[in-house]
Amino acid sequence: MPLLTVEGRKYRLGVITGEDLAWTIPVDERTIALEVLRQPSDESPTLFLRAAGRVISVSVRGNEGQRVYFVEVNGRLLIVDLEEDSPSDRASESTGIDGPALVNSPMAGKIASMKTSVNSKVEEGESLMVLEAMKMQNEIASPRKGTVKELYVKHGDLVKAGDRLCLVS
Numbered sequence: 027m028p029l030l031t032v033e034g035r036k037y038r039l040g041v042i043t044g045e046d047l048a049w050t051i052p053v054d055e056r057t058i059a060l061e062v063l064r065q066p067s068d069e070s071p072t073l074f075l076r077a078a079g080r081v082i083s084v085s086v087r088g089n090e091g092q093r094v095y096f097v098e099v100n101g102r103l104l105i106v107d108l109e110e111d112s113p114s115d116r117a118s119e120s121t122g123i124d125g126p127a128l129v130n131s132p133m134a135g136k137i138a139s140m141k142t143s144v145n146s147k148v149e150e151g152e153s154l155m156v157l158e159a160m161k162m163q164n165e166i167a168s169p170r171k172g173t174v175k176e177l178y179v180k181h182g183d184l185v186k187a188g189d190r191l192c193l194v195s
Contacts, residue, residue: 031107041151043165050132050165052151059132059157059164078133078187126195127169131185135159140181142192146174154192157185168194 028039040052047062063074063081073084087096095106138158142148148168157164176193179185 029109031109032104040167040169043151043153043167048162048164050167052167052169055127055169057129057132057166057169059159061160061162126175126193127172128193129154129166129169129191131157131166131187131189131191132164133157133159134186135164135184137179137181137183137185138163140177142174142177144174144177148172148174148194154194155179166191170194 030037030039037053043050044060049060049062051058051060058077061076063076064070064072066073066085071085073086075082075084083098083100085098087098093107093109095108097104097106135157136159138156140155141153142155148154148171150168150171152168153165154168154174155166157166172194174192175195178190178192185191
């Protein structure tokens with residue numbers, strides 16, 4: 027599982043899901059839904075995304091295979107270190123994480139389908155439900171391996187960004 031360090035802060039990235047222009051990325055205990063507005067090209071190396079209603083421009087400078095990248099986000103230059111953490115690191119950290127993980131909605135939308143139920147066993151990165159937003163289907167992934175303890179929404183519910191969706195422990 028990739029470990030991203032940005033300005034000294036570490037973030038654990040989960041399995042990126044989605045297709046074409048809609049991605050869902052688990053980051054630590056949150057799930058971020060991204061809409062790709064414009065892909066980078068030879069003429070313009072900038073990627074434009076929408077996340078939580080905001081447009082973000084991202085340019086990356088760094089060679090493939092390097093750990094350190096220079097990433098410009100909305101004009102701000104960041105130094106980003108990307109590494110694969112070891113299983114022993116994850117094991118030691120996971121034993122230090124007690125308690126459930128609350129999954130919140132990354133954006134406003136409608137629950138298009140439920141892919142789990144209370145007391146279901148789930149794997150990290152496994153789809154819990156599908157959120158339809160801006161006519162796009164966004165998979166909401168489990169932030170950790172565990173059991174779905176509570177569901178706060180059902181098929182057809184309308185949610186706002188930050189609303190509770192489920193609890194995984």
